[in-house]
Amino acid sequence: MLTSADEAFMRHAMELAARGQYAAAPNPLVGCVIVSEDGTVIGEGWHRAHGAGHAEAEAYASVSKADRDLLARSTWYVTLEPCNHVGKTPACAGLIEQVAPKRVVIGLMDPNPRVKGGGMLRLQQAGIEVESGCLEDALRFQNRRFLWNMEQSRPWVVLKWAESADGFMDGRSEADRVPGSGGFAITGAEAQRLTHHWRALETGIAVGAQTALIDEPKLTVRLVDAASPAVVLLDPSGLITEALPTMQDREAVIHVSADPGQSIGSVHCAWDIGEDLDKLLASLYTDHELSSILVEGGATVLNAFLHADCWNEIKRWTAPRDLHSGLKAPVLPASCGRMPQGEASRGTEGPDTWEHFLHPRHVFE
Ligand SMILES: [Zn+2]
Missing domain, CATH: 3.40.140.10 (Cytidine Deaminase, domain 2)
Known part of the structure; x- marks a missing residue:
């Protein structure tokens, strides 16, 4: 007993x-x-x-x-x-x-x-x-x-984004969002450590090609004591044709594109724009040994994972200010669950609020 x-x-x-x-x-x-x-x-x-x-x-x-x-x-x-x-x-x-x-x-x-x-x-x-x-x-x-890995042979997928109080991810107009223009900061410096912790918890960080080219994110975990996860560059249209300066120090960059001949990563993963996300996830798990990934954007990529129902958790920052226009943030699914087992579902870091949701299929109590 x-x-x-x-x-x-x-x-x-x-x-x-x-x-x-x-x-x-x-x-x-x-x-x-x-x-x-x-x-x-x-x-x-x-x-x-x-x-x-x-x-x-x-x-x-x-x-x-x-x-x-x-x-x-x-x-x-x-x-x-x-x-x-x-x-x-x-x-x-x-x-x-x-x-x-x-x-x-x-x-x-x-x-x-x-x-x-x-x-x-x-x-x-x-x-x-x-x-x-x-x-x-x-x-x-x-x-x-x-x-989840044992049952599904798929990585656990965490979607992450930051949005303004009025629901925008980026306040710039489309014309201003050009390659090399750099990231658009929504959250303050206080949010960084927790974001790095979230990255370090997963084995891969996925970003779309557009985001990689425009925002040039470094996707580091330097504020926590952990190894950097692999970067997964989602580039089914083949937009990235040369090595990204921000990724040069990364040991593992998995370039996901249709054409293995144009791979700029340390590893190539073949996936075409017309193929479904589940096929990509199966390959990331089986061929590239990623047991979990944090999907950091942009909006198109996040919406693709949401619409295909290929996600397990969502982590969202909300900043207090309004942007009035720009790039719309994804809409949170109506049936999102709160975190179980006494884990916090919400908190603040400086002026920003974070929320943590679980896919409703997961029940732990
Ligand atoms: Zn043992």
């Missing part, structure tokens, strides 16, 4: 898991807490980065020599079912089997076809008491990108 103490330790493991938010993808966020029989935490670990040690192994390694003999009667709290396959690291179910603690509490079962109950079964067969489903809804929400 799961107790409130179990939930408290699992909550702690979930907080540890969140520390991998910028680097674990495409792997899930996983945390692990080892608790001795008298209720003392003797080990903690989390999956820091793709390719790094798994949470269980990290937690085991953190147990001090003096506490080793407490392991036999310990309880392990793991936010995700321990893996039972040998990948980049040895199987965690095998490690736990060797240590043979008294009890293992699992948050979420792993939908990965290579695990899917196999990890739990192995522990049970070793005579360890196992319980699952502790804080399951909260953990499904924390790992929503990973679960």
Whole structure:
């Protein structure tokens, strides 16, 4: 039976898991807490980065020599079912089997076809008491990108834009929006850090060719301690014909266009204007290993994702001033959901307000 103490330790493991938010993808966020029989935490670990040690192994390694003999009667709290396959690291179910603690509490079962109950079964067969489903809804929400990847083989898609109080993204006239004219700032400097955090959470940042040429966005994450996501240049009409100065320092630029011969990115992704967005998303996931993308514009690109219903979250800034004319911002879908599990759906940074919405298909409570 799961107790409130179990939930408290699992909550702690979930907080540890969140520390991998910028680097674990495409792997899930996983945390692990080892608790001795008298209720003392003797080990903690989390999956820091793709390719790094798994949470269980990290937690085991953190147990001090003096506490080793407490392991036999310990309880392990793991936010995700321990893996039972040998990948980049040895199987965690095998490690736990060797240590043979008294009890293992699992948050979420792993939908990965290579695990899917196999990890739990192995522990049970070793005579360890196992319980699952502790804080399951909260953990499904924390790992929503990973679960979507496993179910759909598509990246999790976050749409992001900034608009004025009267609903414009850019106050310039069409004639003034020419290549090289630079970005049109809607939000103030205070909004930047959160925007960089939002970028760092996803593995790719997508922008349309027009936006890349006119606004010349740098799409950096320099205000947070994270690696830069890949840039996805959406250019089905082949507007970009030479390397963009703002993208020169980027390790990964995925140029999405119909003609592989004119690719200016480090990688080319073939996609034609007449093909549907879902095909592009399938390719970005399968061929380019993007488990999530932040779509930053412009309006045409954002509207295409909205109309094709190819999105999972929306993050929107609203500035207090009116622009009266210019480029219309996308219209928020009527059925947008608020964020569940106690996560804030709205806040302010300086004069600007941000809102965070979830596609109504996603229910986490
Ligand atoms: Zn593992």
